[in-house]
Amino acid sequence: MNIRKLALETLLKIDYDGAYSNLEIKRNLQRFSIKDDDRRLYLNIVYGCLQNQIYLDYLIKQQSSRPVNKLHKEVSEILRIAIYQLYFLDKIPNYAIVNESVNLAAEIQPQAKGFINGVLRNIMRKIESDGKGFKFENWDNEKEALSIRYSLPLWIVHKYYEVYGVEKAEAIIPLLNEKPPFTVRCNTLKTSQKQLIQDLQEAGVEAIPGNLSPNAVHLTNLGIFENNIENSHLYRDGHFLIQDQAAMLTVERLNPKPGNRILDMCAAPGGKTTYLSQMMDNDGQIIGRDVYASRLKLIEQSMQRLGCTNIRLEDQDGCDFSLADEASFDKILLDAPCTGLGVVRRKPEIKYHSTKEGRKALVKIQATLLENAVRYLKPGGELLYSTCTINKDENENQISKLLVKFPKLQIIPDDNGNDYTYTSPLMDGCDSFFMCLLRK
Numbered sequence: 490m491n492i493r494k495l496a497l498e499t500l501l502k503i504d505y506d507g508a509y510s511n512l513e514i515k516r517n518l519q520r521f522s523i524k525d526d527d528r529r530l531y532l533n534i535v536y537g538c539l540q541n542q543i544y545l546d547y548l549i550k551q552q553s554s555r556p557v558n559k560l561h562k563e564v565s566e567i568l569r570i571a572i573y574q575l576y577f578l579d580k581i582p583n584y585a586i587v588n589e590s591v592n593l594a595a596e597i598q599p600q601a602k603g604f605i606n607g608v609l610r611n612i613m614r615k616i617e618s619d620g621k622g623f624k625f626e627n628w629d630n631e632k633e634a635l636s637i638r639y640s641l642p643l644w645i646v647h648k649y650y651e652v653y654g655v656e657k658a659e660a661i662i663p664l665l666n667e668k669p670p671f672t673v674r675c676n677t678l679k680t681s682q683k684q685l686i687q688d689l690q691e692a693g694v695e696a697i698p699g700n701l702s703p704n705a706v707h708l709t710n711l712g713i714f715e716n717n718i719e720n721s722h723l724y725r726d727g728h729f730l731i732q733d734q735a736a737m738l739t740v741e742r743l744n745p746k747p748g749n750r751i752l753d754m755c756a757a758p759g760g761k762t763t764y765l766s767q768m769m770d771n772d773g774q775i776i777g778r779d780v781y782a783s784r785l786k787l788i789e790q791s792m793q794r795l796g797c798t799n800i801r802l803e804d805q806d807g808c809d810f811s812l813a814d815e816a817s818f819d820k821i822l823l824d825a826p827c828t829g830l831g832v833v834r835r836k837p838e839i840k841y842h843s844t845k846e847g848r849k850a851l852v853k854i855q856a857t858l859l860e861n862a863v864r865y866l867k868p869g870g871e872l873l874y875s876t877c878t879i880n881k882d883e884n885e886n887q888i889s890k891l892l893v894k895f896p897k898l899q900i901i902p903d904d905n906g907n908d909y910t911y912t913s914p915l916m917d918g919c920d921s922f923f924m925c926l927l928r929k
Contacts, residue, residue, distance in 0.1 A: 492527045493570055493593055496534040500566050503539065503838050510539060510838050528716065537573045538566075539837035540666045543640035544623075545569045548576070552611035555604075564601045567594055571609050576621050583613050635662050642840055645830055652879045652911055661921070664914040669834045671711070671718075672919075673729040674737055674760075675704040678767055678796045680728045682706060688723055700917040702737040704767075707918075727794040732760045735831075735877070735912040735922035739824060740764040742903070742910070742924055743873035747772035749819040752865055754778055754807040754858060759788030761824055766797035774799055776818075780806040808857045815864055820871050823862045825855045827876035827883050831921030834914070852882055859891050863898065866929040871901070875924040884923040885909055891927075901926040 499517060502508040514535060523531065538545065546557045549568050557565055571590040574581055587609045594605045628634035632650070636643045639662050649658040675682040682704055689696040693712035699705025706729065714721050723729060740761050745751055745768045756762045756777035765775050779785050782804040792800055805811070807823075828848055829839045855876075862872050876883050888909070892898055900908045903926070912922045 490521060490523060490527060491593075492523075492531050493534065493589055494596070495521070496531055496538070496570055497563070497566050497593065497597070499531075499535050500538055500569070501562060503535075504542075504566070504841075505562055507842070510535065510836055525716070533578065534570055534573060536837065537577055538569045540834075541573060541577070541640045542569065542837075542841065543642070544637055545572050545640075547637050548572050548612065549608065552608050552615065561598060561601065563598045564594070564605065567597070567601075567605055568608060571605075572612055575609070575612055575616065583616075587613065631659070635659065639663055639666055640837075640840065641665060641833075645840060648830065648879050648881075651881065653913065657913065657915065660915060661913050664918075665833055667834065667914075669733070669914070669920070670918040671708045672699060672731075672733055673706050673708060673718075674702070674732040674764065675706055676728055676730060676767060676795050677704060678771065679726070685723070685728055688728065692721060692723065694718075694721070699734050701734040701912075701919060702741060705734045705737060725794070727796055730760060730763065730791065730795065732764070734917060734919040736760055736920070737764060738910075738912060738919075739873060739875040739922060739924050740768065740822065742875075742926055743820055743822055743871065745769050745773075745820055749773045750817065751775045752778070752814070752818045752821045752862075754821065754823045754862060755780075755825060756788055756802070757781060757784030759791045761822060762788055762800060763791050763795050763797050765822065766792075766800055767795070769799065771797065771799045774801065776801050776803060778803045778805045778807060780804075807861060808854060810861045810864065816867050818865050818870060819867060820873070821862050821866055822873050822875075823858055824875045825858055825883075827851060827855070827878040828880055830878040830880055831912075831923075832877045834920070848880065848882070852887070855883055855887055856890065859887060860894065863891070863895050863927075863929060868929055870929050872927045872929070873924060874927065875922055877920060877922050879911065879921050879923065884925075888925050888927070895929075897929070899928045901928055 499513055502513050503510050549557050567590055571586055574586045575583055590609060591602055591606050594602045623638045625634050632646050636646045641662060649662055653661060675685045682698060686696045686706055694708055694714060695710035697707050697709060699707055711718055718724055745765045747769050751765055753762045757779040762777045777788055777800050785802045785804060788802055828843050833840050866872055902908055903910045910924045912919050
């Protein structure tokens with residue numbers, strides 16, 4: 490198995506065919522039998538190239554006689570793969586990286602062999618003379634420097650500054666290229682956080698409590714389950730679910746109670762839906778809806794594994810109002826479709842694929858979902874609106890517009906007195922989420 494060739498094919502699918510990194514990687518790992526060391530290298534190269542694409546292209550531009558956007562797609566990807574290894578990996582000798590890349594070019598784009606060899610040897614000379622460090626002091630514009638070094642399009646850098654302020658934004662942005670913690674949610678329908686940690690440790694998995702949610706557990710070393718924690722009997726028996734703490738906090742902020750009638754408007758893949766059930770101790774009713782029937786099957790599988798019995802799933806587009814459900818829910822969770830700028834550590838291609846037209850379309854969908862959600866609430870009922878993005882047009886601005894249309898709605902401040910809550914990787918490594926709780 491030629492791991493670099495597989496990485497090349499994967500990156501081409503993601504960068505040029507619009508494939509999702511997590512799904513494409515999972516598909517390849519299932520298709521091929523790959524040794525552990527090669528598996529780690531494959532994941533490292535693919536995610537590393539995606540996370541650092543702008544920086545890698547900047548390095549290519551410095552040493553190439555041709556603009557990066559004029560290179561054949563296979564050539565640019567081969568260069569990115571090689572330069573990522575030269576700058577970020579230490580175990581492979583530089584000459585071996587160059588030779589492997591030239592050999593790959595000979596197979597895929599033979600006419601580009603000499604060009605690739607020349608660029609990479611120039612890069613090696615640059616590393617020998619200047620080292621691998623990025624010289625921030627050479628840049629007058631701090632935001633542009635951060636954009637290039639951490640491969641975050643400049644418009645997204647501005648969004649982080651706008652939401653978090655200068656100091657926090659400059660602390661968060663470097664973290665967006667780091668691996669997020671592996672966090673799971675303890676299923677209290679079957680066990681306790683303390684017992685789960687003990688059981689995981691007995692199974693050879695290093696585990697510690699999370700700092701934000703009482704049910705969060707960080708798996709710091711997966712041991713024999715490094716390749717697939719789903720093979721653990723604790724997972725199969727429904728003792729935990731893989732979930733980031735920010736997602737847990739959205740459900741905890743809504744604070745579902747036993748006996749409530751709750752609507753989860755955009756339920757798939759079901760992590761938050763099943764947490765609602767868990768917090769309600771299976772007492773009451775949850776209606777989980779999603780526009781894609783195929784994704785509801787994922788929720789059904791989780792329900793069975795976790796022992797959630799008070800969820801009814803419905804195939805329905807949240808943008809289509811159901812008159813029969815008007816003013817019938819105690820609480821509503823609307824975790825809306827969004828640009829996903831808060832989860833770029835997990836899906837780095839999001840950074841490059843977002844368009845103005847796509848963002849406008851999402852804003853329109855979110856507004857419709859919010860208006861329908863308010864109409865579904867009983868008087869005195871509560872609505873939790875959340876996204877995994879840091880774009881104010883999808884967050885605060887949506888709430889402001891909603892309050893104009895429904896002036897009797899009230900924002901319920903969080904424990905810090907804030908109307909709007911943002912999480913970030915500075916908070917125990919969690920994703921960047923937005924949430925706002927409203928009462929009718």
